[in-house]
Amino acid sequence: GTRRVLVTGCSSGIGLAVAARLAKDELRRFKVVATMRDLGKRGPLEKAAGDSLNKTLEIKQLDACSESSIRECVNSLPDRRVDVLVNNAGLGMIGPLECQSIDAMKELFDTNFFGLARLVKEVLPDMKRRQSGHIVVMSSVMGTQGLLFNDVYSASKFAVEGFCESLAVQALKFNIKTTLVEPGPVVTEFERKVYEDAESMDLSGTDKETAKIFREIYLPYSKKIFASLGQTPEEVAEQTVKVITDKEPPLRHQTNRLYMPMTALKHADPTGRLPLDSFYKMTFKHDKVFNATLAMLHLLKRIGGKK
Ligand code: NAD
Structure with a gap:
């Protein structure tokens, strides 16, 4: 039968690509509930969905930071049934720690970590009752290895990884699968927003040397890395679909093989x-x-x- 897939953060990037790719599946295996915080930004998704719009794909409002918005969205689905949850909504943050406010860090955790916790709390009891389901989470290679000037972002993805790694054990008892998708750099709005913020960042909160390392070493190199190794959201979406259709989905899936040695280094x-x-x-x-x-x-x- 067709599986209902709820995807969060579908107004751009990976979420948009995953929703569109699932909706256009040639075997018509999915009914996609593509959600976004701001329905005013539905234009690009509608365009990408093409003919599948309102057939295999419907767009709904969901703010990962609001329990009531999540509940309302799930309640609106027949039998509240979500077969696959793709938790994708997320924020990025780079720069010297001294230049970031605790409020901005909390906002990031509220989306990247508590957003996941809220969604899982809402769908897990039903999945348990049905003894089936798949929780797919857009993590990052930075969920397994911290990187320079990504302290808070990486911490939020580590939180996500610890959460899923723990949950996966009891979920499996109820025949519910858990998968962490771990992309390396992906060229999306995410990257653009993060660099835009970085360029205009007030670095007066830190010392000259740190500011110099950030501006003159980190930023140019990481831009080079995005330009040379960055994947497209469509590539990540393709692999996410593979994970969703896998009979024995892995707990972790790295989308960029070039980052596998980094993980090996850590575990070695x-x-x-x-x-x-x-x-x-x-x-x-x-x-x-x-x-x-x-x-x-x-x-x-x-x-x-x-x-
Ligand atoms: P993006 O900025 O294009 O997409 C993120 C989406 O999440 C946006 O549509 C945004 O509106 C949405 N969002 C933010 N807060 C939300 C909220 N409270 N409720 C609902 N939606 C919300 O960036 P992307 O690259 O497509 O990022 C998607 C996911 O992939 C994120 O979790 C990100 O951490 C992860 N990721 C991205 C990269 C990368 O290099 N771009 C690498 C690894 C992992």
Whole structure:
């Protein structure tokens, strides 16, 4: 039968691509409930959905930061049935910690972590009763490895990972599957917003050296990384659909194979020295090592693209 998939944060980026891709499935396996906080921003999704609009895809309002909005949306569905939850809504944040307010950090956690907790609380009891369901969560490679100037964002994704890793065990008892999708860089609004904020960020809250590291090392390099290794939202959507249709979905799925060595590095050394030294050297010691790494990644990407 067709499965009902509820996706959050569908006005742009990965959420939009996942919703549209599911709705246009040639085998018509899905009924998509594409949700967004602000229905005024439905234009791009409607365009991407094309003929599937109001057939295999319906658009509904859902604010991940509001329990009542979530409840209202789920209550509006026949039998409140959600077979697959794709928790995608999320915010980004980069920059020196001293330049970020606690309020902005709380807002980020309210979306990235508590948004997930609210949604799962709403759909899990029904999934348990039906003894079926799949909770799919857009995490990030930064949910397994922290990266420079991404302290708060990475922390929010670690929270998401810990939550799902814990939940997955009891969920499985009720035949409910859990999957963390972990993209590397993806070229979306997310990236644009984060860099826009970074360019205009007031760096007076931090010392000159930190500001310089952020402006002159971090920003140019991470832009290069997005430009060279960044995936499209459609690529991530394609892999998310694979995960959803997998008979035995994995707990974790990395979308960008180029980031797999990073995870391996982490698990290879329980003291944490190996990844710490590597990132330190890559950032501060050897421009050459960094450029060589980039060159190697380019090469791997070309080889990978031919498979
Ligand atoms: P995006 O900014 O295009 O999409 C995020 C969406 O979430 C937006 O449509 C936004 O309106 C929505 N949103 C924000 N707060 C919301 C709320 N309270 N309720 C409902 N919707 C809300 O960026 P994206 O890259 O498509 O990000 C989607 C997910 O992918 C995020 O969880 C992000 O952390 C994750 N991710 C992105 C990247 C990347 O490089 N772009 C990498 C790894 C993971």
